[in-house]
């Protein structure tokens with residue numbers, strides 16, 4: 001499929017303005033809230049919103065509300081976006097304006113990361129209690145066990161392992177289990193918990209969900225439990241998690257359905273207030289890992305949250321016998 005001349009003009013007109021080009025370059029890094037874009041661009045919200053509206057009308061960016069916040073991301077598919085990606089790729093990376101924006105976005109991301117690190121360091125000892133405030137752990141865990149299935153796993157990987165709850169729940173079914181987390185405080189508690197559970201085959205490592213450094217297709221069970229809503233780029237985390245899933249292996253993602261508990265953002269460092277099924281289905285499709293299951297566990301109390309369990313599975317490798 002090619003673009004019509006009119007479509008090409010519309011794309012170039014939308015992208016062909018300095019602030020809008022800067023916005024596209026920033027959104028290439030990750031999805032951003034309008035207020036974050038205003039901060040990096042150093043422009044007022046009405047002005048930035050006007051530019052975003054034009055970009056959205058041209059099909060180059062996508063607007064998605066999340067609680068009281070509004071986020072934008074690159075549309076990501078279609079010829080229009082390819083034209084923009086091509087233009088951005090040809091700009092000198094040292095261009096002073098875009099380099100300044102990149103540095104400012106680095107600062108915004110670093111502030112966010114520091115706040116999250118401080119939150120987990122401070123709350124590591126309370127995490128098991130905090131986790132069960134809005135959901136029934138027992139119901140969620142029963143569903144996770146069901147989604148994982150009763151078989152044995154050669155290697156399980158828990159990304160954002162926290163205090164190790166998923167490891168103590170599932171590692172008994174695995175020959176080897178690995179938990180990765182960015183927070184040393186969380187890892188310390190996880191170490192104690194897995195030791196107390198007698199799980200000697202569980203390894204805990206400091207590591208980043210965006211860059212696990214694990215080989216492709218190396219785990220037959222990958223779990224991402226209540227981690228994505230803290231992240232700046234959840235789609236990239238899903239992609240990295242999917243990358244390490246082995247043939248016939250499973251990825252289980254547990255997170256919240258969209259909700260409006262804004263205080264979780266303000267007081268508990270949540271970045272996203274849940275995820276829609278469409279959003280998750282798209283990320284799994286982009287990561288080329290077919291979704292095989294979806295369960296919703298409604299809250300057991302009025303102020304609770306709906307927990308979603310998305311399961312995806314890599315196709316088994318078909319062995320061809322010699323003729």
Ligand SMILES: C[S@@+](CC[C@H](N)C(=O)[O-])C[C@H]1O[C@@H](n2cnc3c(N)ncnc32)[C@H](O)[C@@H]1O
Nearest residue numbers: 120160161162165181182183186208209225226
């Ligand atoms: C809410 S806790 C969930 C922990 C555990 N999965 C559970 O459900 O109990 C989120 C965890 O993700 C970790 N985390 C946040 N960003 C991360 C990243 N980029 N890479 C690895 N871990 C991360 C935090 O340190 C924290 O331990």
